[in-house]
Amino acid sequence: MRTDQYNGHDYYLMDELLSDEHKLVRESARAWVKKEMSPIIEEYYEKATFPKHVIPGMAEIGAFGPYIPEEYGGAGLDQISYGIIMQELERCDSGLRSTSSVQSSLVMFPIWKYGSEEQRKKYLPKLAAGEMIGCFGLTEPDHGSNPGGMITNFKDAGDHYVLNGAKMWISNSPFADIAVVWAKNEEGRIHGLIVERGMEGFTTPETHGKWSLRASNTGELVFDNVKVPKENLLPGRSGLGAPLSCLDSARYGIAWGAIGAALDCYDSALRYSKERHQFGKPIGAFQLQQKKLAEMITEITKAQLLTYRLGQLKNEGRATTAQISMAKRNNVDMALKVAREARQIHGGMGITNEYPIMRHMMNLESVVTYEGTHDIHLLITGFDITGESAFK
């Protein structure tokens, strides 16, 4: 097993912009990843399953809702700390980060923002501690980029609701204890419902055969006349804007996370370029390899600057959906390109699991698609700057 020699790269001395607490949060997350995750990630990727035994450790380092207030079991940290944790997790594996993103931004965030006080008290402390795992059901078999067209629906049956429909591509669904499900009421308005495992008619079949995000479990949510208690409806917000605001929070974390994957690829490629000799010198001494490495660190540095500024705006509550889209799209695309170049620098070794590159590259193919595809984010920016919607 390869030892994890990763060390961050900070070409523009961005660390000077971080607080001591940010750095401590990062140091702890990185140390935890190196101790608990790096030694096992390849094995779990190969087995195509999430290492559930690390969930308590993830909770310890603040991977579940670090920005949720302390009264609900969160850490009350700022948005930059959240980003830093996502980056350290995705530096290891996008699947690990996905589990954390879903729990934090797609499950805890809506319960915190749109839930009743009873719902917050009932679910948030357990979710923060990793005693309960959640998933987020928005995408349907026939409604991916166009979630507003969803057909999953619920009807008022007096003292409860009756939920019908199916969700697809749901991260964590096979083992989640609860699902935040978005469905239309009889008037066609979208609401969030908390569905618990064990409710009659609710099943979560796993999706097999993924070549990407293998260390994260993905599945369906199937609702066959599921009786959902009325107190499980999120009362605070309805309409498509409710789930989309959760996506804003998750996409923000992905913007940070993707830099982590890119840094890991760059870090490995830079080290390899110094160690591997051909034609009597290290391959890093050849101009063609230097071009790749120099371009990688340039793109990583640009993404770091973009994302740090976004973090400041997010802390001030000023980051717009379109600004978050730009960072998510740019950074994931950047990470994919870095992974592809890094793969080439490693030569044949780059295709093996001796190095993390292929795994990152395959993972990033999901990351570039979920939480708004690469194309859809461009449409969001296009809409924002022209005022013309090109979605339909």
Next chain:
Amino acid sequence: MKILVCISKAPDTTTKISFTDNDTKFNEENVQFIVNPYDEWYALVRGLELKEAGGGSVTTVTVGGSDHDPIIRKALAIGADNAVRINTEPQDGYTVAKEIAAYAEGKDYDLILLGKETINYNGSQVGGMLAELMGLPYVSVASKLDVAGDTATVEQDIPAGKQVVEGPLPIVISCAKGMAEQRIPNMRGIMAARTKPLEVVEPAGAAPLVTASKFSLPEDKGEVKMIDAENAESLIELLHNEAKVI
């Protein structure tokens, strides 16, 4: 049990080392500092384990300027109850020992723990001097420590095996590998560290006994000479006459 743990900072192990002021000072520009690993992994964590098992308190003490605060906060995040920083630059092992002794004197610590050395200067002086200045017993390079009643039982790794020694509290012990496992600060700890007390005290004003007059880096490693497997004679010749190792 009242435990005092001495904590100092050290450059991260991946730091590129260089010097300033005519090679008399280590260049701290852009250097990432960490808690000296022997202080953190062994002294502090063992101190916390003893407190958790038997009650009491763990205080950390650091001689240094405010640039030491980040590593002190980390020690608090790992679990120390409170911290003291003696506000003066550490100059040599003696000034550090003297300042800590002046602070700790009369405060009734049962156990004073510190790392066996720092990973930058590797002087291994502070523990012995501190014990002497305070008139306390001292055990160095301990790999295991237990306390029962008023007696500390300490295991040390010695060349051929292990040695077990006992000493009465209060006692000073320098800690080495084996004492405890690394503890990663968790989110609760990081949050709690925000409000734990970090007291800054003025120094007693100890003067150094020695000063560094010059630092230099080790010489670059020489070229590798490849010798054909068939040609053992030439290898022996080179080991004799060039490397002069046999």
